Structure formats: structure tokens, C-alpha cells
Amino acid sequence: MIRVRVISARGSTPRDAGAEMFVGPTSVEGTIGGGQLEYMAIDRARAMLVSGEAEARMDIPLGPEIGQCCGGRVVLHLDCHGPTPEDHPDVLVFGAGHVGRALALALQPLPVNATLIDSRAEELAQAAHGIAAKLTPLPEAEIRAARPGSAVVILTHDHALDFLLAAEALARDDLSYVGMIGSATKRAQFSRFSRERGIDPAPLICPIGAGFSVDKRPAVIAAFTAAELIARLTAASSLNKYPCNS
Template sequence: MIRIRVISARGSTPRDAGAEMFVGFDSVQGTIGGGQLEYMAIDRARAMLSQGLDLDRLDIPLGPEIGQCCGGRVVLELDRHGPTPQDHPDALIFGAGHVGRALALALQPLPVNATLIDQRPEELALAAAGIATHLTPLPETLIRDARAGTAVVILTHDHALDFLLAAEALSRPDLAYVGMIGSATKRAQFTRFAKGIDTSRLVCPIGAGLSQDKRPEVIAAFTAAELIGRLTAVSSLKKYPCNI
């Protein structure tokens, strides 16, 4: 598989530096912006696979000569040994009820490895096709074992379990996002429960501020946007740290 990465983007371009996609002989994952730019890059990546080449670079003006009118210029690096497309941050969704299943589905096309977790096999069985699921009687252990930068979303059927998982997650300062479904009242209850724990990082309610609609799919959509926005911000800070 060839990784195609935008290493320079000047002027008006469909994607910024850092955007990437992965090309195999019969597969394409991700995008660098579509159009002729992407077609040219895919053709070159497959030629590299056929010729056994490991590294190449393309400097492409986005003008009439390639049928695009952005007006910018993009430099692409093509690398056979780049990271796999699975090298995305993890999102652990605790609770396979209506909102949990909807959130897992909303995250499915996004650059995040989402797993739906529950103690109830009958609820996990209702997840949409292709959703990664995990059945466990001890969900808190998954938080302890999570990779740094993981997002944790807590939506179980049991407030006591929610509080246990939230306390466990907030004990990990290296998690990118800790969210819990609920209300301002539930947040206040948790704050009283979690004595000695810094609750300032807790997002509760999740997906709030843009709509009062309580349909699971709507809550899931706003939560997915909130979560991916936080993961993107954390990733950008790692790439471009501020030294002021």
C-alpha cells in the first residue's frame, strides 16, 4: 500500500498539508481533495506498486492544465512504507443503547477507531454492521489499558456505572476527550461523587449547545463533531506545538 501525503499546500487547495490517503492495487482509503489531483496521485501510486518503487514526489499546479481551477499548488509525497490507515486515535463508547449505537455509526466513516462496549450481549447485537463491539463485565479495565490520546464517551444504562467510568477516565490526564451523557444536574451529582478528582475536563452534557433535540441520532451527530474536533485539536497541538 502507498501512502499519499500532502507535504506542501500553497494558495487555494482542496486539502491542507498533512492530509493523506492510502492506495492499494484495488483499494483507496481517505482523500487528498478529489478531482484530477487525486486521480493523478492514485495513478502514480499504483504505478509505484507495479514497479516496486518505495518513494516519489509530485509537484502539481492546480490550474487549467489538469482541469482544476483552485489556483494553488500542492506537493505530494508518496511512500510505500508509510503508516497504515488504521493508525487513528481510538474512541471507546461505553453503553450500547440507542445513543451509543447511533454514535458508533456516526463515527464509522471518520478517522477514528471506535469500539462500542457493553455488558449486555443483546444490546451489542443491535449494533449496525461493521461496528466494532466489545462485551465485558469490567469495562473500566479498558480505560486503564487505553492508548494515550484515546477518546472516552460514557452513555451506559446505569448512573453509578457512568460515575465509576468517568472517575476512571479522569484519572488519565493523557486521554484526549472524556464525555458523559446527562444534564447539568447529573454533572453536579458527579462532582459531589468525585471528591478529589479534577472534573474540569469532563464534557457533560455531551454534544450540547447547538440543539435541544434529544433524538439519539441528533445527539450522536453533535457528539461526533465535538469528539472529532477535540481529537483534531490534540493532533494539531502535537504536530505544531506552541513554544511561546
């Protein structure tokens, strides 16, 4: 594949520096903003695949001459590089019940590596096709092993397990998001639980997705939680830090 990355964006442009897409012989993953700019980059990338060229640069003014009226200027860097798991943040979804499965499905097309985690094989078996899943009797170990910048969403069938996982996540200071399904009452109970263990409950988001809607249908909770999660991950990436515990 050829990676096409925006390395400079001046004036009015459809995407900022850092945006990228991956071009294969018959497929494209991601976008640098669409329109003629993107068509030109795809054509150039596929020419590289045919010729074996390893690297190229494109400096494109977004004016009438290419059929775009943004008025800015974009510099693209093209190289032989396919997407890897390291290109996207990890999202650990604990609990393969109705909401957990819906959230994993909502995250599937987004630029994250989402994994649905549970100790119940029968629940994981109901996840949609293509969802990454992990069966484990020790879910807390997954939090300890998570990469810095990862996100943790807790939606298990057991409040005690929820509290254990949330405390484990908040014991770290390098996660970008820690959220738990629940109510104001559950939040208050967890606050007492965590303070008894010397853990600050303030960074925990609970209820999840509540800033958008009070609708309790699993797919709706999943949609708003995915939006909340992506907003936090985007902020963490742009600030080059992990704001969950900052």
C-alpha cells in the same frame, strides 16, 4: 497499498500538509482534496503498484494546466504503506444502548478506531454490522489500558457506572476527550461525586453534543456528539497535545 501524503501545501490548496489517502488496485481510502490533483496521484500510485516502485514524489502546481484554479502548489510523497490502527485515534464508547449504538454507527466512516463496550452481550449483539465491540465485566480496565490521546464517551444504563467510568477517565491527564450523556443535574451530581474523591470535574463534557442541539433522538445526539468529538480530536492533533485536562 500506496500511501499518498501531502507534505507541503503553499497558497490556496484543497487540503493542508498531513492529509493523506491510501490507494489500492481498485480502492481508495481517504482524500487529498479531490479533483485533477487526486486523479493524478491515484494514477501515479497505481503505476507504482504495477511496477513495484517503493517511493515517489510529485510536485504539482494547482493551475489551469491541470484543470484546477486553486492557485497553490502541493508536494506529495507516495510510499508503500497501508492504513494501520495507529494512524487514527481510539474512541471508546461505553454503553451499547440506543445512543451508544447510534454513536458507534456515526463514527464508523470517520478517521477513528471506535469500539463499543458493554457488559451486556444482548445489547452488543444489536450493534450494526462492522462495528467493533467488546464484551467485558470490567469496563474501567479499558480506560486504564487506553492509548494516550484516546477519547472516552460514557453512555451506560447505570448512573453509578457512568460516574465510576468518568472518574477513571478524568484521573488520566492524556485523554483528548471525556464526555458523558446526561443533564445539568447529572453534571452537578457528578461534580460533587468527583470532588469528594479529589478529581477535578471541569474537563468532563456533560451533556454531550449539547452545544449543537437539544434534540433527544439517539441518532441526532450521536450526530452532534460525533461532530463535537471530531472537532476536539482535530484540535488535539493540530496542537500536538491533549487538551482535555490541560
